[in-house]
Amino acid sequence: MATTRGRPRSFDRDAALDKAVQLFWRRGYEGTSVRDLAEDLHIGMPSLYNAFGGKQQLFVEALDAYDKKYGGFLDRALAEEPTAEKAVARVFREAPERYTRRSLPTGCLVVSGDNGTDDPTVTRELRRMRAEKADAFAAKIRGDVATGILPSDTDAVALARYVMAVLSGIAQAARDGVSREELRRTAEVATRAWP
Amino acid sequence: MATTRGRPRSFDRDAALDKAVQLFWRRGYEGTSVRDLAEDLHIGMPSLYNAFGGKQQLFVEALDAYDKKYGGFLDRALAEEPTAEKAVARVFREAPERYTRRSLPTGCLVVSGDNGTDDPTVTRELRRMRAEKADAFAAKIRGDVATGILPSDTDAVALARYVMAVLSGIAQAARDGVSREELRRTAEVATRAWP
DNA sequence: TCAATTCGCTAGCGGTCGCTACAGAAATAG
DNA sequence: CTATTTCTGTAGCGACCGCTAGCGAATTGA
Numbered sequence A, B: 001m002a003t004t005r006g007r008p009r010s011f012d013r014d015a016a017l018d019k020a021v022q023l024f025w026r027r028g029y030e031g032t033s034v035r036d037l038a039e040d041l042h043i044g045m046p047s048l049y050n051a052f053g054g055k056q057q058l059f060v061e062a063l064d065a066y067d068k069k070y071g072g073f074l075d076r077a078l079a080e081e082p083t084a085e086k087a088v089a090r091v092f093r094e095a096p097e098r099y100t101r102r103s104l105p106t107g108c109l110v111v112s113g114d115n116g117t118d119d120p121t122v123t124r125e126l127r128r129m130r131a132e133k134a135d136a137f138a139a140k141i142r143g144d145v146a147t148g149i150l151p152s153d154t155d156a157v158a159l160a161r162y163v164m165a166v167l168s169g170i171a172q173a174a175r176d177g178v179s180r181e182e183l184r185r186t187a188e189v190a191t192r193a194w195p
Numbered sequence C: 001t002c003a004a005t006t007c008g009c010t011a012g013c014g015g016t017c018g019c020t021a022c023a024g025a026a027a028t029a030g
Numbered sequence D: 001c002t003a004t005t006t007c008t009g010t011a012g013c014g015a016c017c018g019c020t021a022g023c024g025a026a027t028t029g030a
Helices: A013-027 A034-040 A045-052 A055-069 A073-080 A084-098 A120-146 A156-175 A180-191 B013-027 B034-040 B045-052 B055-069 B073-080 B084-098 B120-146 B156-175 B180-191
Strands: none
Touching: A013 A034, A013 A045, A013 A055, A034 A045, A034 A055, A045 A055, A055 A120, A073 A084, A073 A120, A084 A120, A084 A156, A084 A180, A120 A156, A156 A180, A156 B156, A156 B180, A180 B156, B013 B034, B013 B045, B013 B055, B034 B045, B034 B055, B045 B055, B055 B120, B073 B084, B073 B120, B084 B120, B084 B156, B084 B180, B120 B156, B156 B180
16 A cells, blocks of 8 residues: 555656756746657656646746755855855855856756746746845845944845846856856956945 | 839838837747737738748847837947946946836846747847947946056956846846836945946 | 739648647556 | 556647738839
């Protein structure tokens, strides 16, 4: 009863999900067709629907897997660095490399995944994720304001939005083919805005 | 002979082009169908093809019209302001308002028009336009370095890319529904990175 | 007046989209 | 063994995509 009934799945669900992540990352939600996914995952389309439910649900699941596996460097910096300044400096230092990994798509799925679609679920999910990241930065900044590390007149929301804007701008530039080295120097300029 | 032969066009080509600009602006290249365009322009699809050639050509033409009518504030700032610093400060000051105009799409067509498509012509055209803007900023910055207004060790390319990254980040945030006032404060933070 | 030219509309082409009905294959339960 | 459950592959559904053939309508040149 506790064992699996029926014919067993003939592919590795997690490996397939990871491939889906990369395809969505490379081509966005709208630019990726279910046929492309099935072919890339080496499974038939009914198997895909059976395992993941549908394109939307697969995307949402892929988004979660992306955040855990590839997008976690933001949360890690926020968790591991003692101050907002150090966390942001680290994020700005790491982003150019993260967004130009060889044999991985350039840019960031969370930044550009919903571009070109009007699917409300996809848009909502990605906006929610971007807002979460911005809020996490804002919280870290407010913490430093409260402990006097940052001046009391610091605009935490604006500063957090600035960090997000720079990150998405760098991710966008990476998609345009700007070199990692140029992105590094761009991010270096961006750190100078810190109060 | 110099007059037009045959049945005259029954719609205003320029007005139709402007509507196309707004539709592409709002929904991007891939998200806008020729049927949507024809309906919004109040013409039949064959008329659209007759007047503009096709979706690609219409987009390229719309892009040019957009740059002239809505995107010109970058070139204007670069032309009218005496220094790169003042030009960038003005652009950062104006961008939040430009990207959140009432009864106009939010964000920037040049930033997000090609998102979600892999059409090589569209991608190439928009990348070219973005590169042009970045080069214009870099040239202005190099001029100020040559005349001693900016320090001689200024990284003109990185600084120009930074300006573009901030602008595209703000445009992206505008599309996410961030308020004009928050964008203003975000841009204010960005100006502090100036050397 | 009448051919020449250009535009507008109806209708539809071939292709791709997300998705699924259906039947056979492969496992477990009894 | 048979019955049940679950997965896989073929094959195709209806909708939409960009685009256009074909024909009548509207205008100009002679």
